[in-house]
Amino acid sequence: MKKLLIFAISLVAFSACYDDKGNYDYHELEEVLIDTAGTTMQAEYAIMRYDSLRLAPNIYFEGELVTDESMAPLDYMWTIYSATTGVGANQVIDTIGYHSVLDTVITRTGGAYYVQLAVTNRNDGIRQFFRTMVTVSEIFDGGWMVFYERADMPGYSDLALIYNPWVKSNSTTNRIYENLYSTNNGGEPLPGSPVRCLDIAVSLTSGNNYIGLCTDQTLVGVSENGFERALAFGDFFYQQPATEAPVWYGQHGGGAVSGYSSEVLINDGSIYTNTYSFSATEGRTTKFGMPKRSEEETIGELAAWNAEVPNAMNYGVIVYDQTNQCFRYAAYNSSRLERFAAQDVTKFGGDMLNNTGMTMLMSDWGKGTSASAALLPHDYSIMAEGTNRYLLVTNFATTAPSDNNICVGKYKLTGKCGGIANATTMAASHVGSFIYYGSGNKLYRYAYDGRGMAKAIWSAPNEGEEVTCVRMMKYYHATIYGYGMVPSADNLVHIATWNEQTQQGHLYQYRIDPASGDIKGKACYDYAIPGKVKDMAWKFSMQ
Numbered sequence: 001m002k003k004l005l006i007f008a009i010s011l012v013a014f015s016a017c018y019d020d021k022g023n024y025d026y027h028e029l030e031e032v033l034i035d036t037a038g039t040t041m042q043a044e045y046a047i048m049r050y051d052s053l054r055l056a057p058n059i060y061f062e063g064e065l066v067t068d069e070s071m072a073p074l075d076y077m078w079t080i081y082s083a084t085t086g087v088g089a090n091q092v093i094d095t096i097g098y099h100s101v102l103d104t105v106i107t108r109t110g111g112a113y114y115v116q117l118a119v120t121n122r123n124d125g126i127r128q129f130f131r132t133m134v135t136v137s138e139i140f141d142g143g144w145m146v147f148y149e150r151a152d153m154p155g156y157s158d159l160a161l162i163y164n165p166w167v168k169s170n171s172t173t174n175r176i177y178e179n180l181y182s183t184n185n186g187g188e189p190l191p192g193s194p195v196r197c198l199d200i201a202v203s204l205t206s207g208n209n210y211i212g213l214c215t216d217q218t219l220v221g222v223s224e225n226g227f228e229r230a231l232a233f234g235d236f237f238y239q240q241p242a243t244e245a246p247v248w249y250g251q252h253g254g255g256a257v258s259g260y261s262s263e264v265l266i267n268d269g270s271i272y273t274n275t276y277s278f279s280a281t282e283g284r285t286t287k288f289g290m291p292k293r294s295e296e297e298t299i300g301e302l303a304a305w306n307a308e309v310p311n312a313m314n315y316g317v318i319v320y321d322q323t324n325q326c327f328r329y330a331a332y333n334s335s336r337l338e339r340f341a342a343q344d345v346t347k348f349g350g351d352m353l354n355n356t357g358m359t360m361l362m363s364d365w366g367k368g369t370s371a372s373a374a375l376l377p378h379d380y381s382i383m384a385e386g387t388n389r390y391l392l393v394t395n396f397a398t399t400a401p402s403d404n405n406i407c408v409g410k411y412k413l414t415g416k417c418g419g420i421a422n423a424t425t426m427a428a429s430h431v432g433s434f435i436y437y438g439s440g441n442k443l444y445r446y447a448y449d450g451r452g453m454a455k456a457i458w459s460a461p462n463e464g465e466e467v468t469c470v471r472m473m474k475y476y477h478a479t480i481y482g483y484g485m486v487p488s489a490d491n492l493v494h495i496a497t498w499n500e501q502t503q504q505g506h507l508y509q510y511r512i513d514p515a516s517g518d519i520k521g522k523a524c525y526d527y528a529i530p531g532k533v534k535d536m537a538w539k540f541s542m543q
Contacts, residue, residue, distance in 0.1 A: 034059060039058060111135075116131040144539065157192060158180070159227065194214075198249060198251060266319070274289070310396035311397055315331065327394070367433055395408045418454055432515045442456045472490065472494075475489070477540075
């Protein structure tokens with residue numbers, strides 16, 4: 001004990017004699033303060049996914065309010081990260097801003113998050129922090145999809161989602177979410193001009209499906225709830241084609257019988273199908289196989305179309321050969337493309353399946369033998385024969401390839417339908433005996449059963465607007481459609497326009513009389529679209 005005491009005294013004496021010759025430069029820290037007093041900022045925020053979040057705290061440097069970022073040697077960084085921990089929590093930290101004011105779209109999935117600002121003094125590296133809670137809700141279980149070519153980036157496509165009481169069951173809000181694809185995929189839009197957007201109900205549980213987005217350069221699949229790219233072009237195939245050149249993406253089958261529905265892709269002159277079975281828990285588990293082929297003759301250029309709601313037990317796919325001016329089919333689960341049986345030439349002056357003499361311009365499925373849950377529609381195609389235009393009506397829903405009366409109607413449109421030579425888009429009703437077509441700045445309705453004159457029922461409200469796309473509110477899946485799950489089914493028309501001078505798109509939605517096609521009243525939803533709309537479709541939801 002005595003030795004320990006002597007050692008301790010020696011240490012004290014040694015330290016007292018030690019001469020500290022260090023060179024230290026002491027200075028006062030520069031004061032940086034983050035303050036929310038006097039601002040409109042809230043203690044917490046509750047927003048919907050893809051809402052904009054704006055946070056503008058007061059930043060003081062050495063007691064002076066920073067009104068211009070060049071006033072002070074400060075760097076700013078906003079981040080967002082999960083406020084929850086444990087199994088299943090998303091612990092990714094995303095940087096969402098580099099300025100004193102945050103004004104950005106929040107794309108994180110539903111949950112509780114912290115949004116944090118770090119202010120760094122460049123002179124000494126010291127940081128000050130501010131943090132607030134943000135709760136994000138997800139609502140993307142339905143709505144109306146709008147697929148457009150970006151006005152600010154010609155040659156690239158993006159997607160918007162409309163959300164209002166007409167297109168989303170039980171909705172009480174009205175809003176549009178723009179550029180959803182690029183927002184959720186690194187800021188990059190989709191290469192190519194839009195061809196088709198389609199939500200195929202592979203699973204009857206919302207959220208388990210992929211939305212197909214097809215341009216003239218690629219096909220991708222995005223998640224239903226988040227619009228993140230889940231499938232690149234090659235992921236759709238067991239063996240990816242050497243050339244990536246899609247012209248059409250569709251579906252085949254009315255959804256009534258599991259295992260008889262398919263995805264359809266026309267790529268680089270070849271037809272691919274993917275037959276799947278419905279599952280309540282799984283999404284897309286199968287892929288496109290080898291392309292269909294013809295052993296008898298060369299397949300010509302194919303129209304951007306397939307018969308989407310045919311008799312799936314008799315047909316595996318139906319396409320139109322523009323070069324040989326004929327319809328072709330492959331039987332269920334067959335790889336061979338074949339011609340149909342010879343048709344009755346006495347009805348229309350020729351074989352309107354195997355030698356139509358016409359080019360298909362556009363087509364849609366619509367009213368057939370029933371408007372009930374059975375969903376047995378016909379296909380309505382605007383065809384060109386020289387300068388003349390015809391409406392060709394074919395029945396693939398209740399026929400077999402051996403039947404000789406599959407073509408059920410041929411109506412001459414030229415001379416009865418104003419602007420038909422310059423029509424850019426069409427839609428067929430599933431309830432009434434009429435079609436819509438857009439030409440110039442007008443939307444026309446033609447009641448083919450009446451065989452009278454077409455009527456211009458709508459004109460674009462602004463000079464320079466021209467109709468680029470028209471769609472009716474309907475969905476191919478018999479169960480979903482028949483049980484009333486499609487909001488405003490058959491009672492709503494969507495009209496998209498484009499103004500070349502102002503480079504501005506628009507979408508107009510109107511209530512219609514489902515039997516006549518007349519617009520009911522002046523009530524309308526009107527949305528500005530940041531591009532030229534080429535396709536639109538209902539986003540599937542089990543509501």
